[in-house]
Amino acid sequence: MHVIYGGTFDPVHHGHLRLALEVGERLGKVPVSLVPCHIPPHRGDTGATAAQRLHLLKVAITDEPLLRIDDRELRREGASYTADTLRQLRKELGSDVPLVMVVGTDAFAGFDSWKEWEQIIHLAHIIVVRRPGSELDPAGQPARLLAERRVWHPGDLEGSASGCILEMDPPWLDISATGIRERIGTGRSPRYLVPDAVWEEIQCKGLYGACPVKKF
Numbered sequence: 173m174h175v176i177y178g179g180t181f182d183p184v185h186h187g188h189l190r191l192a193l194e195v196g197e198r199l200g201k202v203p204v205s206l207v208p209c210h211i212p213p214h215r216g217d218t219g220a221t222a223a224q225r226l227h228l229l230k231v232a233i234t235d236e237p238l239l240r241i242d243d244r245e246l247r248r249e250g251a252s253y254t255a256d257t258l259r260q261l262r263k264e265l266g267s268d269v270p271l272v273m274v275v276g277t278d279a280f281a282g283f284d285s286w287k288e289w290e291q292i293i294h295l296a297h298i299i300v301v302r303r304p305g306s307e308l309d310p311a312g313q314p315a316r317l318l319a320e321r322r323v324w325h326p327g328d329l330e331g332s333a334s335g336c337i338l339e340m341d342p343p344w345l346d347i348s349a350t351g352i353r354e355r356i357g358t359g360r361s362p363r364y365l366v367p368d369a370v371w372e373e374i375q376c377k378g379l380y381g382a383c384p385v386k387k388f
Contacts, residue, residue, distance in 0.1 A: 173199065173330060174265055175299075176242065177274040178207040178254065180349070181225050182218045183374065184232045185366045187347035189239065191301060194342035195274055196238040199326050204274070205242040206233070209252035219353045220379050222246045231369045255288035258295040270329050271296040277306040284313040293321060293337075297329045302341045357381035 177192050188206070196204040208225050212218070218225065226243055233239040244260065245252040254273065261271055273296045275283075280300045283289055292298070300318065308315040321337040323329065329336055352362045357380060363371055375382050 173202050173270040173272060174261065175199065175202055175204045175272040175274065176207050176257070176261070177204055178209060178245070178252075178257070180212050180218055181206065181208045181229055182220055182349050183225065183352060183366060183370060183380070184229050185347045185349060185352055185362075185370075186364075187345040189232060189236075189367070190345050191342065192239055192274070193236070195299060195301070195340065198340060198342070199272075199329070201238060203238050203240050205240045207242045207245055207257065210245045210248060211251045224377065224379060228370050228373055231373050232367050234369070253287045255286070255292055255295070258292060262295050268333055270333055272299055272329060273297070274299045274301060276301050277303045277308065280314050280318075281306060281308050281312070282314075283317070293317065294334055296334050297332075297336045297338065299329075300337060300339050302339060302344075304344055304346070353380045359383075 175195065177188075177195070179188065181188060184206075192204045192206060196202050206229055208222070208229060210222055220228070226241070226246060229241050233241065245257060248256070258271065258273065265271060273292075275298060277300055280298070286292065308318065318337050318339070321335060323336045323338050326338065329338060347365050352365055355362050356374065361371075366374075374380060
């Protein structure tokens with residue numbers, strides 16, 4: 173099984189990391205690949221460059237064997253679309269390996285606005301992580317798709333290469349990358365929201381408006 177969790181990771185924080193680790197453990201200690209996007213199609217510019225966000229990710233997952241980084245979207249020109257990434261992975265993995273993508277309820281609620289969304293379910297399984305305060309419109313296409321494709325146990329994803337949707341309800345750390353950027357930009361500390369090593373790098377590089385602090 174191959175599992176991916178995409179996002180801007182701008183910056184990566186404990187919410188991202190804990191969620192990825194929870195998913196990997198619930199699937200039977202399956203590694204989860206974090207896939208930082210190059211140019212997010214549904215938002216403006218990122219606060220840090222692609223290279224800086226990638227570096228912070230590498231710092232964040234040091235010594236954690238269940239978390240990996242897949243930087244293919246950063247190496248690809250143009251906006252980062254999930255369907256393109258899944259097609260590329262499917263070619264590499266072959267037609268029989270279960271491929272799984274992880275999204276939050278808030279993102280899945282707008283799934284039918286994604287590029288080539290109808291093809292995605294044929295390329296991969298989807299794990300929808302329930303996010304407090306985010307609900308699907310019962311009359312919307314994402315809710316109908318969930319009802320048609322829902323499975324109830326992580327092991328159900330192993331029986332086919334794609335096509336199933338599994339909901340998970342792991343402990344949710346309500347941390348916002350936007351809030352972290354705003355906090356840093358106003359001179360407040362994001363400590364305990366991001367790994368200490370990530371905060372040290374942000375300060376060292378003066379990212380997100382942080383006052384540069386030299387490392388000795």
